[in-house]
Amino acid sequence: MFDSLFAEARFSDVVPLRAIAFQVLYLLVAIAIESFILRQYLALDHKVAVRYAATLNLLATCVGWLIFFATEPFLPTVAKEQIISFVFFEQFVPNIWVESLSSIVIFVSFLIFLGTFLLKWQGLNYLEVLLGKAPSQNTTDPTKEGKYRGWKNQIQGIQVNPRFNATFVANALSFTAILGLLFLRITKFYPLFQ
Amino acid sequence: MLKFLAALGIIDFFQFLKKTINDLLPKTWDSWQAMVWFSVYSWFIAGLAQSPETQILISFCAWLFLIPGLHWAMHKEKVLKEIVTVGGVFLAPWVTGALVCTFLFGSLTGYLTEASFILWAPLSAVIAALPKFVKSGPSYGFPDPPVRQDLIIMFLVNVLISCWFQFYFTTQSWLSQYPSLLAEDFSRSAFVVRLFPEGGQPPRGERILEEAAKIFERRLTGLPWSQTEQRLIQIDQEMKQIEADAIARITQIPENNLWRLKAQALSGQEYLVQLLSVWQGPTMDGTSYYFAKSCRIQRQPGSPLVDLRPLLEQRNRRRPVDPTILPQLTEGGIAQVQCGPTEGPISGQAPPLR
Numbered sequence: 001m002f003d004s005l006f007a008e009a010r011f012s013d014v015v016p017l018r019a020i021a022f023q024v025l026y027l028l029v030a031i032a033i034e035s036f037i038l039r040q041y042l043a044l045d046h047k048v049a050v051r052y053a054a055t056l057n058l059l060a061t062c063v064g065w066l067i068f069f070a071t072e073p074f075l076p077t078v079a080k081e082q083i084i085s086f087v088f089f090e091q092f093v094p095n096i097w098v099e100s101l102s103s104i105v106i107f108v109s110f111l112i113f114l115g116t117f118l119l120k121w122q123g124l125n126y127l128e129v130l131l132g133k134a135p136s137q138n139t140t141d142p143t144k145e146g147k148y149r150g151w152k153n154q155i156q157g158i159q160v161n162p163r164f165n166a167t168f169v170a171n172a173l174s175f176t177a178i179l180g181l182l183f184l185r186i187t188k189f190y191p192l193f194q
Numbered sequence: 195m196l197k198f199l200a201a202l203g204i205i206d207f208f209q210f211l212k213k214t215i216n217d218l219l220p221k222t223w224d225s226w227q228a229m230v231w232f233s234v235y236s237w238f239i240a241g242l243a244q245s246p247e248t249q250i251l252i253s254f255c256a257w258l259f260l261i262p263g264l265h266w267a268m269h270k271e272k273v274l275k276e277i278v279t280v281g282g283v284f285l286a287p288w289v290t291g292a293l294v295c296t297f298l299f300g301s302l303t304g305y306l307t308e309a310s311f312i313l314w315a316p317l318s319a320v321i322a323a324l325p326k327f328v329k330s331g332p333s334y335g336f337p338d339p340p341v342r343q344d345l346i347i348m349f350l351v352n353v354l355i356s357c358w359f360q361f362y363f364t365t366q367s368w369l370s371q372y373p374s375l376l377a378e379d380f381s382r383s384a385f386v387v388r389l390f391p392e393g394g395q396p397p398r399g400e401r402i403l404e405e406a407a408k409i410f411e412r413r414l415t416g417l418p419w420s421q422t423e424q425r426l427i428q429i430d431q432e433m434k435q436i437e438a439d440a441i442a443r444i445t446q447i448p449e450n451n452l453w454r455l456k457a458q459a460l461s462g463q464e465y466l467v468q469l470l471s472v473w474q475g476p477t478m479d480g481t482s483y484y485f486a487k488s489c490r491i492q493r494q495p496g497s498p499l500v501d502l503r504p505l506l507e508q509r510n511r512r513r514p515v516d517p518t519i520l521p522q523l524t525e526g527g528i529a530q531v532q533c534g535p536t537e538g539p540i541s542g543q544a545p546p547l548r
Contacts, residue, residue, distance in 0.1 A: 010370060019361065062354055081475065
């Protein structure tokens with residue numbers, strides 16, 4: 001990743017403008033949905049909720065890109081050729097990986113979902129610390145109150161944690177919306193009803 | 195006369211020019227004009243300098259004057275301020291950031307590096323954020339929470355822009371590793387667009403096939419006819435060797451693994467061999483394509499030049515001549531190879547091989 005940083009910049013007329021346009025679209029959709037959920041669950045001001053959602057989604061996007069750039073040079077050639085084929089032609093090449101590809105895609109998507117959720121949840125905690133806001137009162141401290149509760153209540157205590165809940169629902173809904181958009185794009189090339 | 199000139203706006207123009215020049219001249223030593231003029235002066239002196247070391251040193255100083263000078267100017271001059279404000283956003287830090295990146299990762303390294311593009315946005319965000327950390331007094335401290343929130347978003351947006359630049363350079367490196375992809379149509383991609391769709395580049399299969407045909411020709415020409423037939427029977431093994439030799443002669447890039455050389459003897463005619471270079475990598479529509487070249491192998495009457503054969507064999511095949519073949523050389527004539535032009539790219543699966 002870093003050895004090419006100081007190489008001479010190469011240019012061609014193949015520019016990732018569509019990636020940028022789609023990313024902006026997905027970010028706007030995700031921010032709109034997530035700010036609504038955050039506002040409902042955390043009783044936030046509308047402006048604050050939009051800013052929180054924007055921060056969390058931008059953070060998740062940037063971390064995602066950085067993970068991609070960090071792992072890409074170490075991928076085996078077959079995987080790299082699949083990625084290249086997908087980026088340039090939106091389909092996979094019939095090489096030895098094509099059999100296991102759908103399970104890999106599903107597994108990676110699941111990891112991405114889990115990763116973004118954890119990142120947004122922790123990101124929200126750190127964001128509130130960074131903005132000098134005390135953790136809100138409705139956050140239950142399970143270690144402290146666990147003494148006086150049965151295990152059932154303890155689990156409920158975690159479930160009630162509003163930030164955990166809010167980010168989980170927000171993340172799930174925005175992923176669903178973006179998947180829907182991706183699906184619309186795919187059906188353009190592979191019509192369901194012919 | 196004056197009225198006429200005034201009507202044409204010429205007097206206004208000269209007055210504007212005079213005012214502009216006046217504005218550009220430094221009034222005091224501690225002004226942005228002075229900084230910029232120092233910089234211009236340094237460039238001038240750097241141009242006069244003889245040794246490259248002195249030139250680099252002086253132009254280094256010129257950059258050190260130019261960057262703060264222009265940054266200052268964009269904050270002070272109303273006209274410049276309006277120019278660099280787009281949609282209510284004051285973009286002066288991004289202009290300064292671009293200058294700093296050109297200086298650090300372009301001027302000092304001698305060529306524009308990828309770093310100068312990738313670091314431009316985050317660096318500019320830092321430049322834009324710095325004044326927010328200065329409080330009246332002056333003292334330093336963290337800004338208020340609402341400002342902090344805006345700074346976090348601004349910084350993340352700039353990191354995202356930097357990721358887009360990095361992605362652009364990633365695709366460029368892919369295209370330099372797999373240059374035959376440049377012959378494809380990217381209209382289906384969800385990631386990239388091609389700005390000038392006509393400006394394609396031929397796939398490298400053609401060049402590989404030319405090399406292969408040359409090697410094939412040289413390996414068979416002048417060979418005793420019985421041996422030629424033997425080689426044509428085992429043409430798959432022959433092609434493996436030719437493929438390795440042909441690929442060794444072109445630029446070594448990862449794409450080479452995706453080109454396969456194949457050969458088939460066309461039925462009906464005696465020894466018309468078709469050489470194919472088949473692309474096994476990604477394509478726009480998922481179907482592969484290939485280049486083809488026909489070579490005619492004819493039996494030439496006459497015996498091979500016995501005294502030249504050992505030399506030819508050694509040069510081409512890098513192994514000593516087997517003395518037992520020498521008696522065969524005089525009977526049956528020799529092979530002569532003639533290859534036609536390259537056809538293709540032909541879309542579709544390569545014709546099935548024997």
